[in-house]
Amino acid sequence: MKTASLPYVEHHRESLDQGVHLRIEVDRAARAPITAFFVTAVFWLLLGSMLALVASIKLHTPGFLADAAWLTFGRVRPAHLDTVIYGWCSAACIGVGLWMTSRLCRAPIRHQRLLLGSALLWNIGNAMGLVGVLGGWSTSVEWLEYPPVAGLVLMAAFVPVMIEAVSMVRRRQPGHVYVSQWYILAAFFWFPWLYATAQVLLFWHPAPGPAQPAVNWWYAHNTLGLWFTPVGLASAYYFIPKVIGKPIHSYYLSMVGFWSLAFFYAWNGMHHLIGGPFPAWLISVSVVASLMMFVPVITVAVNHHLTMRGNFDALRWSPTLRFVVFAAMSYTVVSLQGSLTAIRSLNRLTHFTHYTVAHAHLGMYAFVTMMMFGAIYYIVPRLTGREWPSAAAIKAHFWLCGLGVILYWVGLSIGGFKQGLALLDESIPFMEVVKRTLPYLELRSWAGTMMTLGHIIFAWSLWRVLTRRTPATGKATLLAPQAAALT
Amino acid sequence: MAPAGESVSALVKVFTSDPLNGNLFALMLALIFLVLLGILGSALLMFWWAASVGQFENIEDGALAVFDTDEPAGQTTDSFPDPRR
Numbered sequence: 158m159k160t161a162s163l164p165y166v167e168h169h170r171e172s173l174d175q176g177v178h179l180r181i182e183v184d185r186a187a188r189a190p191i192t193a194f195f196v197t198a199v200f201w202l203l204l205g206s207m208l209a210l211v212a213s214i215k216l217h218t219p220g221f222l223a224d225a226a227w228l229t230f231g232r233v234r235p236a237h238l239d240t241v242i243y244g245w246c247s248a249a250c251i252g253v254g255l256w257m258t259s260r261l262c263r264a265p266i267r268h269q270r271l272l273l274g275s276a277l278l279w280n281i282g283n284a285m286g287l288v289g290v291l292g293g294w295s296t297s298v299e300w301l302e303y304p305p306v307a308g309l310v311l312m313a314a315f316v317p318v319m320i321e322a323v324s325m326v327r328r329r330q331p332g333h334v335y336v337s338q339w340y341i342l343a344a345f346f347w348f349p350w351l352y353a354t355a356q357v358l359l360f361w362h363p364a365p366g367p368a369q370p371a372v373n374w375w376y377a378h379n380t381l382g383l384w385f386t387p388v389g390l391a392s393a394y395y396f397i398p399k400v401i402g403k404p405i406h407s408y409y410l411s412m413v414g415f416w417s418l419a420f421f422y423a424w425n426g427m428h429h430l431i432g433g434p435f436p437a438w439l440i441s442v443s444v445v446a447s448l449m450m451f452v453p454v455i456t457v458a459v460n461h462h463l464t465m466r467g468n469f470d471a472l473r474w475s476p477t478l479r480f481v482v483f484a485a486m487s488y489t490v491v492s493l494q495g496s497l498t499a500i501r502s503l504n505r506l507t508h509f510t511h512y513t514v515a516h517a518h519l520g521m522y523a524f525v526t527m528m529m530f531g532a533i534y535y536i537v538p539r540l541t542g543r544e545w546p547s548a549a550a551i552k553a554h555f556w557l558c559g560l561g562v563i564l565y566w567v568g569l570s571i572g573g574f575k576q577g578l579a580l581l582d583e584s585i586p587f588m589e590v591v592k593r594t595l596p597y598l599e600l601r602s603w604a605g606t607m608m609t610l611g612h613i614i615f616a617w618s619l620w621r622v623l624t625r626r627t628p629a630t631g632k633a634t635l636l637a638p639q640a641a642a643l644t
Numbered sequence: 645m646a647p648a649g650e651s652v653s654a655l656v657k658v659f660t661s662d663p664l665n666g667n668l669f670a671l672m673l674a675l676i677f678l679v680l681l682g683i684l685g686s687a688l689l690m691f692w693w694a695a696s697v698g699q700f701e702n703i704e705d706g707a708l709a710v711f712d713t714d715e716p717a718g719q720t721t722d723s724f725p726d727p728r729r
Contacts, residue, residue: 176713261709333706334699343690347683354679375676383683395710400722404707412703419687423680475722535722548724627725 179263186265187256188540190272194252195533196623197280199616201244202526204287206609208237213605217598227291235302236290242300242380243311244283246521247348248276249529250388251318254341256536257395258322261338262329268321275317282310298359298369300377305360308352315349336411340391343419348384351376367434371427378426381520386418386488389528390457393485396535397464400478401471406463414456421449428499431508447499454492461485476551480531483559487523491516506581511594511601512573515566522608523562530558530615537622544628546621554614561607564600572597 212234214221222228259266266272286303289295295302303311322345326338355376358364364372398405405411424446427439461482471478494516498507507513534551538544545551572594579590621627694700711717 180712180714333709334694335706335709337710339690339694343687346686350679350683354676358675372676375680398707398710398717399715400720402711402717402719402721404710404717408704408707411707412700416687416691419690420684423683471720474724475720476724477722544725546725551724 180260183259183263183265184539186267186269187259190266190269190276191252191256191536192540192623193273193276194248194255194279195537196619197276198245198248198252198529199612199619201240201248201283202612203609203616205237205241205245206605206612208233208240210602210605210609212237213598213602217595217602226293232291232293232295235295235297235299236287238300239286239290239302240283241521241526243286243303244280246385246525246529248279249533250344250385250525251279253392253529253532253536254345254388255318255321255325256540257337257391258325258341261335261395262325264325264328264330266321267324267328268317271317272321275314278310278314282307282314285310296360298373300380301355301359301373305356308356308360312349312353312356315352319345319349335394336405336408336415337391337395339415340387340394343415344384344387344391347387348380351379351383370430370433371435371439374429375426378429379423382418382422382425385521385525386422389484389488389525390414390418392528392532393457393461393481393488396477396481396531397461397485400475400481400535401465401468403464403468406460406466410456410460414453414460417449417453417456421446421453425450425499428504431499431501431504444499444501447496450492450496454489454496457485458489476545476548476555477531477535479555480527480534483555484524484526484528484531487519487527487562491519491524494519506577507573508577510573510577510580511569511597512577515569515573518562518569519566523566527558527562530554533619537619541622542629543622543625545618546627547618550614550618554611554618557607557611557614561604561611564607565604568597568600568604572600 211222211228212230215223215230215233226232255266255272282303286307289304289307290302294304296304301308322342326342355372358372359369363369394405394411424442427435427443428447431440431444433440465482472482498504498513498516534545576590576594579585579593580587699706708717715721
């Protein structure tokens with residue numbers, strides 16, 4: 158039987174070819190700008206990891222690299238924070254967000270040169286910021302330590318990203334706007350909005366003393382919730398169904414999760430200021446909003462779990478899924494932990510302790526960074542047409558980073574909790590409290606070393622792909638066979 | 645009853661007259677509050693647009709938007725590279 162002569166088969170083949178061609182065109186158009194964001198992001202990840210290690214070692218071995226002013230803890234620690242937030246995480250989020258938007262809108266990126274300029278400017282901004290912080294010109298505002306001039310450059314660099322995102326949405330093919338598109342588009346507008354407002358109210362027309370921490374923590378918390386979280390969740394909603402080939406369990410729940418995040422999250426940040434000189438209503442609103450976050454978090458957790466149910470076996474063969482599922486589970490844990498920590502009685506115990514540091518790393522590393530690793534493992538072979546060099550390297554990367562961050566979180570959470578109890582006991586001298594935290598701080602350095610080793614392996618893999626030292630993609634990381642034939 | 649213009653200028657004066665007595669603090673909090681409302685407003689605007697163009701109709705079908713003609717539902721799209729390498 159000549160199936161090729163049947164009209165519906167011909168039609169199917171035609172639409173299949175069109176789909177493949179469009180997908181190839183989307184990936185081809187994204188290749189240069191997205192790769193630029195990913196490569197430079199990994200550079201900042203490595204640099205930020207080294208700065209983190211130096212800062213961590215100094216906490217239990219204060220004499221380590223203590224003779225140079227630019228390597229003192231007060232400079233190295235904010236340099237680590239900002240390079241990983243803006244240099245690594247934000248650049249990775251921009252790349253992943255733009256690629257997913259392009260794929261889901263089925264609209265190729267049009268302004269490659271503009272985006273390449275954006276990537277260049279983004280890196281110039283980070284370099285200026287890093288030099289500024291290490292040189293002693295830090296603003297001392299947490300999450301915004303870069304000198305304001307670097308902030309201006311970062312803002313300018315983000316404009317082309319917004320332009321391209323809007324352009325793709327306007328050119329999108331008719332049909333449903335998938336939940337990941339909602340998250341990404343919202344994040345691409347919320348982040349510059351937050352960043353610009355914080356820059357104006359803190360540096361250009363500075364708020365008076367007591368209002369500055371309010372602006373600071375409103376910004377810092379919302380950057381996590383309205384920038385990194387939406388891109389992270391968009392990735393989970395895209396890659397889990399895509400990898401296992403199964404639609405999300407309840408699309409209705411996914412929409413509830415998005416809209417409740419959009420409505421509730423912006424009010425959260427002030428719970429960082431419990432006990433501070435602020436109107437009680439302001440803190441209370443934030444505590445209530447923090448507890449309201451149970452709604453989007455539980456809907457997302459239930460939805461992801463039910464989508465994965467029956468497909469956990471896929472974790473054995475999919476590198477992307479390993480990282481993405483780890484990150485999605487971490488999102489649930491960090492969000493529930495964050496909501497509970499906003500309760501005044503628990504906050505009184507954990508505030509100003511290492512518990513908070515552990516919580517922040519659970520969010521920014523176990524959730525956001527692991528999600529970006531998973532996304533990049535999926536995207537890069539499609540951009541370059543080349544396979545990752547080694548399954549063993551990917552597995553080593555996963556286990557070093559996964560176990561590293563678990564060790565980090567568990568160790569510092571226990572250490573921070575005990576530190577909080579000791580700090581509230583006036584019979585214990587302060588130095589005794591410091592000494593009690595030392596084993597946990599040493600554990601932190603070991604955990605950080607594991608994660609850094611994972612990053613080096615990841616950078617090695619990426620370097621091998623980009624220098625064409627790996628085979629062209631076969632069906633494994635999949636361009637489908639039809640696509641492979643057409644490339 | 646004072647004209648609206650006088651009320652506005654009195655309000656501005658309250659917020660800006662003396663930064664040291666805390667009025668500027670109130671102004672900053674009000675500004676943050678306005679930005680918060682702006683973010684909430686943007687979410688409401690998106691929600692209104694989504695409802696008006698029918699994004700919430702046949703909502704469960706939207707879950708299929710992630711799949712393509714050549715990467716349909718039921719087809720896995722990722723795996724480790726060849727373990728022998």
